[in-house]
Amino acid sequence: MLLRKIDYVDPLKVYSVLREEGYPFILESATKHERKARFSYVGSNPEFVVEVSGRGAKVDGKRVSKESNPFKALKEIKNFEGSGEKFAGGFVGYVAYDAVHNYLGGEIKEASRFGFYENVFVFDHVKGEAYFLSLNGSDINPEKIVEKAKREEFKEEKESSSILRCDADRDVFVEMVEKAKEYIYEGEVFQVVLSREYELSTDLSPIQIYANLRKINPSPYMFLLEFEKSLVGASPETMASVENNLLKINPIAGTAERGRNYEEDRMIAEALLSDEKERAEHVMLVDLARNDVRKVCKAGSVRVTRFMEVIKYSHVQHIESEVVGEIREDVSCFEAIEAAFPAGTLTGAPKLRAMEIIDELEKSRRRVYGGCVGYFSVNNSADTAIAIRMVEIDDVCRVRAGAGIVADSNPEREFYETERKMRAVLKALEVVE
Numbered sequence: 001m002l003l004r005k006i007d008y009v010d011p012l013k014v015y016s017v018l019r020e021e022g023y024p025f026i027l028e029s030a031t032k033h034e035r036k037a038r039f040s041y042v043g044s045n046p047e048f049v050v051e052v053s054g055r056g057a058k059v060d061g062k063r064v065s066k067e068s069n070p071f072k073a074l075k076e077i078k079n080f081e082g083s084g085e086k087f088a089g090g091f092v093g094y095v096a097y098d099a100v101h102n103y104l105g106g107e108i109k110e111a112s113r114f115g116f117y118e119n120v121f122v123f124d125h126v127k128g129e130a131y132f133l134s135l136n137g138s139d140i141n142p143e144k145i146v147e148k149a150k151r152e153e154f155k156e157e158k159e160s161s162s163i164l165r166c167d168a169d170r171d172v173f174v175e176m177v178e179k180a181k182e183y184i185y186e187g188e189v190f191q192v193v194l195s196r197e198y199e200l201s202t203d204l205s206p207i208q209i210y211a212n213l214r215k216i217n218p219s220p221y222m223f224l225l226e227f228e229k230s231l232v233g234a235s236p237e238t239m240a241s242v243e244n245n246l247l248k249i250n251p252i253a254g255t256a257e258r259g260r261n262y263e264e265d266r267m268i269a270e271a272l273l274s275d276e277k278e279r280a281e282h283v284m285l286v287d288l289a290r291n292d293v294r295k296v297c298k299a300g301s302v303r304v305t306r307f308m309e310v311i312k313y314s315h316v317q318h319i320e321s322e323v324v325g326e327i328r329e330d331v332s333c334f335e336a337i338e339a340a341f342p343a344g345t346l347t348g349a350p351k352l353r354a355m356e357i358i359d360e361l362e363k364s365r366r367r368v369y370g371g372c373v374g375y376f377s378v379n380n381s382a383d384t385a386i387a388i389r390m391v392e393i394d395d396v397c398r399v400r401a402g403a404g405i406v407a408d409s410n411p412e413r414e415f416y417e418t419e420r421k422m423r424a425v426l427k428a429l430e431v432v433e
Helices: 011-018 070-077 097-104 142-151 170-185 206-216 262-274 276-294 333-338 351-361 411-428
Strands: 002-006 025-028 039-043 048-053 056-059 062-065 090-095 112-117 119-124 129-134 161-166 191-202 221-226 230-235 238-243 246-249 252-257 303-312 316-326 372-377 382-386 390-393 397-405
Touching: 002 142, 011 025, 011 039, 011 119, 011 142, 011 206, 025 090, 025 372, 048 070, 056 070, 062 070, 070 090, 070 112, 070 333, 090 221, 097 351, 170 191, 170 351, 170 397, 170 411, 191 276, 191 351, 191 411, 206 221, 206 230, 206 390, 206 411, 221 372, 230 372, 230 382, 230 411, 238 333, 238 372, 246 276, 252 262, 252 276, 252 411, 262 276, 262 303, 262 316, 276 303, 276 316, 333 372, 333 382, 390 411, 397 411
Parallel strands: none
Antiparallel strands: 002 129, 025 039, 025 221, 039 119, 048 056, 048 112, 056 062, 090 112, 090 372, 119 129, 161 191, 191 397, 221 230, 230 390, 238 246, 238 382, 246 316, 252 316, 303 316, 372 382, 390 397
16 A cells, blocks of 8 residues: 655545546545544546446446345455554545335335445644545646645635425424324334435535535534545534444434523533523434444443533534444444444334334435445444534535424424434525524
8 A cells, every 4th residue: 555645735626627527526524633634635537436226236237146236246246354543545425315125125216336446535633734635546647736736726616506395394394293292102223313404406516515514513524425426414423433343333322502602602512501401312322322332332331431421513503422332353334333323313113113204204215325325444443423414415405404303392393403404505505594
């Protein structure tokens, strides 16, 4: 493996240069936090592209397997061994939420897609250093790309977006919540996460939407992938990560608005932590994360390393915890990440029944939303963010958000929680102030 030090430059400018090539991606840590958001990665022109759907797995358009489970399909195509800490080349892409139909039954309509990248630009935001990584050597001149990136200037696009339709207005969503609460009262689930979607048209390019979102809502997991469809997102939440044979899940549950000043912000955070409904919901999802980690980790190794910390973002603040376990020797990074899929914070508990209720009550399919975006590295490490706070772009744009419904949920309050969660993304699309 070649690792060459290069000048540190804005990762988005490097992305802008590489964007002319196929399948460009940027996975960026915009909060520059040493514990959670230290590195950013940029690449394009993968060695090959994998698409996994209900019709099986394809590599560069050629069907290679009947396997419809993206985690299993990726392992069949390239199995990784050993242990590592950070991305060293490998698969970058997304697993669509629709892949849950591998467990539920029914048709898988939305494909999951990954490129296999041998050449990657790596940015260490804590040290202020950058590197060009190449698995097998390369004729790419990274210095030339960096010099071009230094001269890159973004011209702000004077385009517009407009909302075409919403799949569930307030009245419809309130009905969905009431029906979900009936299932909870009947003892079928403890919690179910219901989401709703805006469909929009836009003349803004994906990179302009990303630049807007990066400014409005810097997050530990920012991503822009321009594949067959484009994904633009600013996720606050890890789905799961694998580093040095440790599996980590960071459940986020409990949401409140930001205050207008420090004192108001602090009071809102205190109220959030003392809210019995929010605490109960969070504890339930921490337990669900522990169960997910136990599936693939050594007995006795699972522990909660952080519990109920308030983490602040541009428009909201959340309660977050961390669950960690030591992965068994017979488990790959693909199987470890699959143990957490889909995230309990996007389904509810118990997961399987919650997913069935989601299928029944939601007014449109989630597509990628609620799945995950990230990487599987050749050194058997992995890092995935939950696919939330994002725009899915193909023929139209789709923006979606959900709320966790429990027995004492206020339906209107849950509706406004979905509105609050979508606000930063809609602002990036320039449809709200």
